[in-house]
Amino acid sequence: MRDIRVATVQFQHAAGDKAYNFGCIRHFVTEAARARAEMIAFPEMCFTGYWHVRKLSRAAFEALAEPVPDGPSTRDLLDLSREHGMTIGAGLLERAPDGGVYNAYVVAMPDGAWAVHRKLHVFEHPNICAGNRYTVFDTPHGCRVGVLICYDNNIVENARATALLGAEILLAPHQTGGCNSVSPRGMKPIDPAVWARRHDDPAACEAELCGPKGRAWLMRWLPSRAHDNGMFLLFSNGIGPDDDEIRTGNAMVLDPYGDVIAESRALGDDMVVADLEASVLPTSSGRRWLRARRPELYASLTRPTGQEQETRRVRFGE
Secondary structure, three states, X not given: OOOEEEEEEEOOOOOOOHHXXXXXXXXXXXXXXXXXXXXXXOOOOOOOOOHHHHHOOHXXXXXXXXXXXXXXXXXXXXXXXXXXXXXXXXXEEEEOOOOOEEEEEEEEOOOOOEEEEXXXXXXXXXXXXXXXXXOEEEOOOOOEEEEOOHHHHHOHHHHHHXXXXXXXXXXXXXXXXXXXXXXXXXXXXXXXXXXXXXXXXXXXXHHHHHOOOOHHHHOOOHHHHHHOOOOEEEEEEOEEEEOOEEEEOOOEEEOOOOOEEEEOOOOOOEEEEEEEOHHHOOOOHHHHHHOOOOHHHOHHHHOOOOOOOOHHHHHHOO
């Protein structure tokens, strides 16, 4: 890996309005280019919108999806990537050749290459399909990148497997914060009244978004994905109302020690930029610990316990 300047974004998408959402993507890519960033991460399903899709009929849900790489959204990303010499990641619904629909994250690269990650742990619609592979690839910028979408990052094995495939930078697109977790001490909904008064009382709104309903919940575990595996991590997220939930933003970049090196506290659309120093990777704690692994002891990790359930049942307590 070499040193690289990166950007990550939080923005409030418009449900089902791909033209508007791509306009937001184009705006931030232009801003990132002015800042001389070479890579930028946008949130999960930011092309299509996110939380509203659970209410769509099967026909409407499938109509929102498009093929990768031949669909218009991927083509637009590839054109934008070539125009600015920047690697761009953004989320959408992918329609596979067999008709299956996936929560997917497309990464467009300036040399015309592309990668797509299909979310492994899905619950966004009764007819959504789960991915079945990890996604790690080389970029024209001299770094190796992995992708895990939102809930994928909750499962520690996914981050470790991605690191073992050589990822130096993990793109972690989310739509999170303000979720009504079934865990008593998990996330809870953001108070809509506090959000509505954000311009009059920004301190109260920041406290709401950065407390246990948002940032504080993330900071219980997200830094460990970077630290324990020796990876840089780009966290992108929605911000503001998303159907009947309110996303908490906090776009951030973490280094391989799990330290936050750039972060937004904005109460609206925003981007942060950070310089990743390749020299910190080889001797980071996580990288060193990976060399001390004893794979012969880990067979139990691949054996079902009988307690496994579909993510949808776990997420909603069904």
